[in-house]
Amino acid sequence: MRYQMRAVLGTRRWLVLTLVLSVVVWLIALAGLLSLARHVHDDVPVLLAKKLPLLKTHPSLIFAGDSRTEYQVDPVLAAELTGRRPGDVVNIAYQAGEPLALLAAVHREPDVFRDAHMVVSVSPFIFNEGVRSAAVYPQDVAARLSVGQQMTSFLPLRVGTAIRFIREAFASRLAAEENIADRGPAPPALGLVRLERVEPEDSWPATIGAHGHYANWDLSGPKARFEIGALCDMVQLTGKLTVVIPPWAPRYNRASDPTWRERDDTYVKLIEDAGSRCGFEVIDLPSIPELVQSDYADEMHVTAKGVPIYTRALVARLKQ
């Protein structure tokens, strides 16, 4: 009986030891993989590399940035409105696109950007240190953190962000080695992707102040530092740089949402201060009167119906 009891206790200790060792080994392996990922990471991600073949025509107007350009700006219409030939305006924006990646693309093809007007959309999650979810964390910022900073920033609850960084790093290295930016086919519609489906009512956030992009509001971290730095660096490398802050769906009212208003004001001020300091133009579009609620697919993206309206409004502001 005593022997049996000792055996049971020993087995319990062994189980605990196995679990503890698993955690330790996993952390060491994660650190090793993160270090390797930092080494292989290329600042031009796959999603952007796939769009770079559009630059072969040496466009004079390049729309870039995040999904609020990818889904909302029609380059064909923009060319027509600005009196350019088709192909002279392109849309190289991609989901969760970040200025650091654009800067890497500019360094890669300096001649293409030197005389072009680049219009870059930005969103709060790119600068807000409090947003650490895997889907939108800027990968090039992650690559600039040390392994220790990555682990303390993302563990334990945001381990998915660390894992995404590892996967994206290897994918970006492969894209660079396969040279898909030069050899790949140009995407259709000059880079515009249309959203057809409207999100169901229960997936719309109640308020923007409580939206994930404004969570744990902090503009003092490495995200803001590196991404603002990238915008500033691009000023000298492009013909003209314009940074756009697109609107949210009209159902949301800034006036009755003090959290949103307060945080959004600091965010807009951050961009505008950088613009005046570094010399880029900032277009803040808190609302576009012609865009109505039914033109929106979700709280921040217009449907295909809203694309021409948004494009016209943006081009009109660019012309001013």
Place this chain on the structure above:
Amino acid sequence: MLFSSFTFLFQFLPATILAFAAARLHSPRAGIMVLVMASLVFYGAWRPVYLLLFLGSVGVNFALGLAMEKPERRRAVGYCGVALNLSVLGFFKYANFLIETAHDVSGAALPHLDIVLPLGISFFTFQQIAYLVDVMRGAKVERDIVSFTLFVSFFPHLIAGPLVHHAEMIPQFKRERLGRSAWLAAQGWAIFVAGLFKKVVIADNLAQFANPSFAHVDIGGSLPSEWAWLAILAYTLQIYFDFSGYSDMAIGLALMFGIRLPVNFRSPYKARSIIEFWRRWHITLSRFLRDYLYIPLGGNRFGIVRRYFNLMLTMLLGGLWHGAGWTFVIWGGLHGLYLVVNHQWRDHKRRWPDGAVGRAAAWALTFIAVVIAWVFFRARTMAGAGAMLASLTGLKTTGGAFVSDGILRVMDLPVLVGEGSLLLIGWGAAAAALAVALLLPNVPETFRYREYRRAPERRGFLVWRPTFGWALALALALAVSLFGMWQRVEFLYFQF
């Protein structure tokens, strides 16, 4: 929900273990109730609507069992029950196959039915058919719906086996004690991690050397023979490590709750004859086919010709059980043919020469025969299987040539290595996996697993003990597997 998913490992499993432990403090029966609830949640997580079908199947078969208590209607009810189960399985699994075959034969325009195959239907239907047949033969009717439901639904074996027998499961649910739980939990966890490693690290990484080649021949292309042999060898090892890894995980999970599942694999590629192979490969299916098909057909009781006919028919239907397609029928037929030849060889008292050469020749012939049969199992089309066989023999076909992308995926992390290096790495990986399959003891041996009311597995040179060294080895295996889990590759046997 995959066993190799983060949701299962970090949410479902800990929650179920904690709930089970808490319930068992109250009574073993409460623990069993928790396992039933967890199993239904596990199944419902896939497609809630099919949970109704599953519960309907369990309810109807339980009621049929009760109706068979009266001896005068036992056979009639039993036959109706078996027919009903086969009809449901036939509708979901074979309706489109029959329609397509009728269309091919007659040329008539027949509609394709939009049917989603319920997860694990082949497994839970066969288990219940076995129950009804046994009751017809005089086995005791199960009157406890909770135990019966758990026998069918117990989540470790629910989706892809091992195929369990009511007589080895239900008595375990009714014991007052569920064994030395700390020891069993440690042993179960160790077996689970070993299975996870086999699946996620070995099988999933081998898949990259098989999938593109088979996809290429299935669309009419041809392969250089070195790529063709790599593809079929990689698949041979992938399916073994995938399915046996799944079975190990199932056994380990069940053991954590004090339940012993039957062993499903005993190093099948070490077999030196096809008869031996089927005693080592998917053992619970072989057992089912033997007890509920081969023996009722007459087995070996009516002469040699009838015996071979029974063998062929059993294996053909065994092939069809795996999937609704002619490639599976041919796979089963090939194994039936192999078995007939093997029995002929044995019946005529022919023997391989004694010694290492004879043993090696017997092993090599068996292994090659199994590998060739896997071509039909893996190819999506007959034309694809034909093109793969032609490529294996170096014959030129008219299809487009194969160009590898030269990308190695280590746990799904892509690295551009070039076509030549990828081929070399592929052969190295296949050779290493084959060495593991041939030279190491299998998981039940390593962990001295014991089936319900059986002696422990024979002892290999590697034996698990709750020591620091084993803790470190399993920690390494788990840590590496966790990085592989982001691949989210389904188990091959889920489709059956």
